[in-house]
Amino acid sequence: MCQQLARRSSHKTYSDDLFEFKKTVQILKWNAIKAISNTEVSIEKDKVQSLLKIPSLSSVVIFDDIKKTKNRMPELPEVEGYKIYIDSTSLHKKITAFECRDPRLLKASKADFEKHLIDSELKATERIGKYLFIKTTGKKILVIHFGMTGRPNYYKEEEDRPKYGHIVLTFENGFHFAFENKRKFGWWDLIDSIPDYKADHKLSDDARDLSLADFKTSLSNRKTTIKTVLMDQSVAAGVGNWMADEILYQSKIHPEKRVDDMSEKHIETIFDAMKKVIEVAIENDAHYSDFPEDFLIHFRKEGATCYHTGGTIKKIKLGGRSTYFSTKWQVIV
Numbered sequence: 001m002c003q004q005l006a007r008r009s010s011h012k013t014y015s016d017d018l019f020e021f022k023k024t025v026q027i028l029k030w031n032a033i034k035a036i037s038n039t040e041v042s043i044e045k046d047k048v049q050s051l052l053k054i055p056s057l058s059s060v061v062i063f064d065d066i067k068k069t070k071n072r073m074p075e076l077p078e079v080e081g082y083k084i085y086i087d088s089t090s091l092h093k094k095i096t097a098f099e100c101r102d103p104r105l106l107k108a109s110k111a112d113f114e115k116h117l118i119d120s121e122l123k124a125t126e127r128i129g130k131y132l133f134i135k136t137t138g139k140k141i142l143v144i145h146f147g148m149t150g151r152p153n154y155y156k157e158e159e160d161r162p163k164y165g166h167i168v169l170t171f172e173n174g175f176h177f178a179f180e181n182k183r184k185f186g187w188w189d190l191i192d193s194i195p196d197y198k199a200d201h202k203l204s205d206d207a208r209d210l211s212l213a214d215f216k217t218s219l220s221n222r223k224t225t226i227k228t229v230l231m232d233q234s235v236a237a238g239v240g241n242w243m244a245d246e247i248l249y250q251s252k253i254h255p256e257k258r259v260d261d262m263s264e265k266h267i268e269t270i271f272d273a274m275k276k277v278i279e280v281a282i283e284n285d286a287h288y289s290d291f292p293e294d295f296l297i298h299f300r301k302e303g304a305t306c307y308h309t310g311g312t313i314k315k316i317k318l319g320g321r322s323t324y325f326s327t328k329w330q331v332i333v
Helices: 004-007 016-037 045-052 065-067 076-089 110-117 194-200 212-219 226-230 241-251 262-281
Strands: 095-100 124-127 131-136 141-145 151-155 163-172 176-180 187-191 313-318 321-326
Touching: 045 095, 076 124, 076 131, 076 151, 076 262, 095 110, 110 124, 124 194, 187 194, 212 262, 226 241, 226 262, 241 321
Parallel strands: none
Antiparallel strands: 095 163, 124 131, 131 141, 141 187, 151 176, 163 176, 313 321
C-alpha cells in the first residue's frame, strides 16, 4: 500500500492520499525512534536507521527542512513539530544531570533547575503558540521558548553533542536531550501554573484551538493594520511573521488594511485561512517545500512572481517586520 501511495504522490499534487502516506511514514519514524532510544529493546539499529534515512543514532532529527531553515523564528507549526519530537524521545525517563553552558539562557537559577529536574521525569507536553510547556513528575513545569534558532536534539554519545547544545539533560538510560540554541535567543524557565503564565503573558488560546467568536472579539475595536494584529500573541498565539504573510495571501487581503475597515466576512475569511495554513504546515511537519504550490512561502521574496496573477511580490515594513504581499492579488478595497 505504501508503495502504491508513493507512486501516486510522485506527482506534486496535494491530495488526501499524500497526507495519509506522510502520516504513515512519520509514525513509523517516531516508533523507530522510541525503539532505538529504549536500551532494553533488542533491535537491529543500523538497519532501522538506514531504512528511515536517519543521519545517526545520536542526532535523530526528523524535521530536516526546519533544521536547514536560517533566520526564521520557529512559529506554531515548528514548535508543534518539536513537541512531537520530544514526546517521541524524551518523556518518562529519569533525569540524572542538568548542564547549562550559559546561565543567561535560564530565567531561574541553575541551582533551581538542578533541584527541580534532577531525579524527576518529563511526563507530558503542552504547547500554546510558540511556548512549549513540559510537565514533570516534580513540582515545577518547564517552559521552553525556542527563540530564533532553538530546536531539540536527542542523542547518546557525548561526542555527538551538537555544537550549539548549550543546555543538556542527561537521562538514566544514557541518552541526552540537548537544547540547540545557536543565536541564544531561546530560553528555559520553571513555573508553577500554565493558566497563570498564560494570563500573566497575555497569551490567547493557541491559534490552532482558537474559536471564531474569540477571534472576532480580539479584533473588535482595533484600529491598526491587520498584519500587526495577527502577530499579536494576545490575539492568535503562535502566529508569527511568515504565517501572517501566508494567511493574508491566502485571504487575498492587503497587510496594510486596517482592522476597523474590515467587514465581518473579511474577518471570517482570515480566520479560515489561518486554520488552513496551520493545518497545512503541521501536516507537512513545517517542511515548506512540501506546501501547496500556491502558497506564498515558495516565492516570498521581493520581486518574485505571484502564483495567481503573475504580478510582483513587494516587500514593506510593518511593525518593524519585513512583510511580503502580491500587489495584484492583495489589493486594498
